Each structure stands twice: as structure tokens, then as C-alpha cells.
Amino acid sequence: MIETFEAILINLGIGYKLLFILITIVLGFLISKLILFFMNRMLKKASDKLNVDPTNYSFLKNAVSFLIFIVTVIIIFYSIPELKSVGMSLMASAGIFAAILGFASQQAFSNIISGIFIVIFKPFRVGDFIKIGELHLGTVEDITLRHTVINNPENRRIIIPNSVISSETILNSSITDPKICAFIEIGISYHSNIDKAIEIIQNKASHHPNFHDNRTDEEKSGNIDQVIVRVINLGDSCITLRAYVWAENSSKAFEMKCDLFKSIKEQFDKDGIEIPFPHQTVYLRQEEPLKITQI
Structure with a gap:
């Protein structure tokens, strides 16, 4: 009779442990x-703002699910004495493996964390x-x-x-206001008419099709x-002149800037406005021929 009662208690203990394992797994699944x-x-909100496919973040979601699964297994092994010793051995082996894996994939995890920060900020x-x-620019x-994939001006x-x-300085031309103020800098000689040069620059810039009146x-x-x-x-x-010319975006500003350099130079030539450039004067020394004296 006593042996039967002890067997019932043992069976109840086993049932309790099985119930605990089942409840822990269900809770882990629900929390996940x-x-x-x-x-x-x-x-989804971040993807809509960044115009990114939400499936790009499937790795992050899978990693969270895997982490919750690991935590659930650890709780089960540490809560049941019979499994605790086995769990300690497995955790020691897993710790060594995780250290090796973490060291090998350090750069990959760094990219993932930086990608999360880009999504958030x-x-x-x-x-x-x-x-x-200072090297890369594009859309x-x-x-x-x-x-991150960037399409540069060379396509x-x-x-x-x-x-x-994440470790570089980012110049964003579109984040708030896409309009660009292009600087057109041109040097003229000191004997050129400054007012005439300014008038030519203003006329050519204001009549360009990409010009934007930002007043x-x-x-x-x-x-x-x-x-x-x-x-x-x-x-x-x-004398260096700088014109502040506005365009609707970076691409139009670049195109306008190139066109204005050409058209302003052509008009300067017609109106006698000189753009100075460096001059070098070379002196050639001529040696006198040697005189031979006969004795």
C-alpha cells in the first residue's frame, strides 16, 4: 500500500513537471x-516611411523568436533539478560555440545593428x-x-x-527641403566692368529653365x-564673383550649374569681360660660343 502511494506521488511529480514544461512552452509561444x-x-510604419519592403526585416523577427525560444529552454532546464545538470553541460558547450560564432560574425551583427538604427532614426x-x-553620392x-544601395550619377x-x-558624415539633400542653392563662382580681371559682369550672370541664371525663384x-x-x-x-x-542660384533639386542644380558656366563664358567673350588665367614667362639663356685661340 505504501509503495503504491509513493508511486502515485512520483507519478504526480512527473505530471507536475510535464505540466510545467507545457505551460512554459505555451507562455513562450504567446509572448513570442x-x-x-x-x-x-x-x-510596417518604418517601412512605409522609408519605402522599404517589410520582408527585409524578416531576419530580425526570426532572431527575436529564436531568442525567446532559447530563454524558454533555459527556464525549463533550470526549474527541473533532473535537467539542471544536463542543462549546465549543454550551456557550457553552447557558450563556447556562441563565443566562436559571435567573434566570426561580429561585422555582420554590426551591420544589422546599424541597419536598425537607420530604420529608427x-x-x-x-x-x-x-x-x-567625401567619396560616394547618389540616390x-x-x-x-x-x-544600403545607392545609384550614383553614373548609373x-x-x-x-x-x-x-553609421561611421561617416551623411549629407542629405532631400530629407526636409529638396531645393538647392547652387554657388556659381567666376573670377574676372581687375580692369573688367564688375556691374556688367554681374548683370550678365543674373540674366543668364534667371532665364535658365531649371532656375527656381526662391524669393x-x-x-x-x-x-x-x-x-x-x-x-x-x-x-x-x-575679382571673384559668387552667384546664389536656386533649383528645385540636386540634379537640376548640377545641370543648371554646368550650363551657366558655358553660357556666361560665351557672353563674357562677346562683351569683353576677361576671365584671367595664370601666365608664365620663359626666358631662354643663350650661351656665347667658345673662342679658340691658336698659338
Whole structure:
């Protein structure tokens, strides 16, 4: 009779442990689904703002599910004495493996974390024209957790790891206001007519098809010039003029700037406005022929 009662208690203990394992697994599953639900909503909003495919973040969601599964297994092994010793051995082996794996994939995780920061802080979006550091510029085509794809003016795709972008200075020409003020700097000689040169620059700039009148209503009523031209330097050989010319975006500003350099130079030639350039004077020394004296 006593042996039967002890057997019942043992069976009840086993049943309790099985019930605990089942409840822990169910709770882990529910918590995982709840976290993924909120993550999907957050990433959906971020994807809409960045114009990115939400499936790009599937790795992050899978990683969270895997992490919750690991935590659930650890709780089960540490809560049941019979499994604790086995769990300690497995965790020791897993710890060594995780250290090796973490060291080998350090750069990959760095790119993923940087990609998450780009999604959260949004320094740029798909379609923005950006410049990264001093080398790369172009239009953002895609943002993933590992890298960002940029289409440069040569129509070549530049794939930059997110960790590299996070450590560089980003110049974003589209994040708030896409309008660009292009600086047109031209040097004229000291004997040229400054007022005539300014008039030519203003006329050519204001009639360019890409020119954007950025004046306020008060400036228009006050007859402020559409194109402001200032003398910014009196150099050794030239007077430097700078025109502030507005365009709707970076690409139009670049095209307009190139066209204006050509048209202004041509008009300067017609009106006698000289653009100075360096001169060098070369003196050739001529040696006198040697005189031979006969004795």
C-alpha cells in the first residue's frame, strides 16, 4: 500500500513537471507572438516611411523568436533539478560555440545593428539624394539590415555596409527641403566692368529653365533681385564673383550649374569681360660660343 502511494506521488511529480514544461512552452509561444505583433506594426510604419519592403526585416523577427525560444529552454532546464545538470553541460558547450560564432560574425551583427538604427532614426529614406563621406553620392535605392544601395550619377550601384554609413558624415539633400542653392563662382580681371559682369550672370541664371525663384513675397515686393551676386574675394589676379542660384533639386542644380558656366563664358567673350588665367614667362639663356685661340 505504501509503495503504491509513493508511486502515485512520483507519478504526480512527473505530471507536475510535464505540466510545467507545457505551460512554459505555451507562455513562450504567446509572448513570442505578442512581441512579433508589436514589432510588425513598428516595422510596417518604418517601412512605409522609408519605402522599404517589410520582408527585409524578416531576419530580425526570426532572431527575436529564436531568442525567446532559447530563454524558454533555459527556464525549463533550470526549474527541473533532473535537467539542471544536463542543462549546465549543454550551456557550457553552447557558450563556447556562441563565443566562436559571435567573434566570426561580429561585422555582420554590426551591420544589422546599424541597419536598425537607420530604420529608427531615419537619416535618409529611399529616393533621397545623399553624399556619404567625401567619396560616394547618389540616390538611395534600397535599405536592408545589412547594406544600403545607392545609384550614383553614373548609373552605377554602390553597395555600402550599414556599419560604414553609421561611421561617416551623411549629407542629405532631400530629407526636409529638396531645393538647392547652387554657388556659381567666376573670377574676372581687375580692369573688367564688375556691374556688367554681374548683370550678365543674373540674366543668364534667371532665364535658365531649371532656375527656381526662391524669393519670399516681401522680397518680391521689395524688388530684390532674383539672383544675388556678391564680390567674395579680391585675389592676386582676379575679382571673384559668387552667384546664389536656386533649383528645385540636386540634379537640376548640377545641370543648371554646368550650363551657366558655358553660357556666361560665351557672353563674357562677346562683351569683353576677361576671365584671367595664370601666365608664365620663359626666358631662354643663350650661351656665347667658345673662342679658340691658336698659338
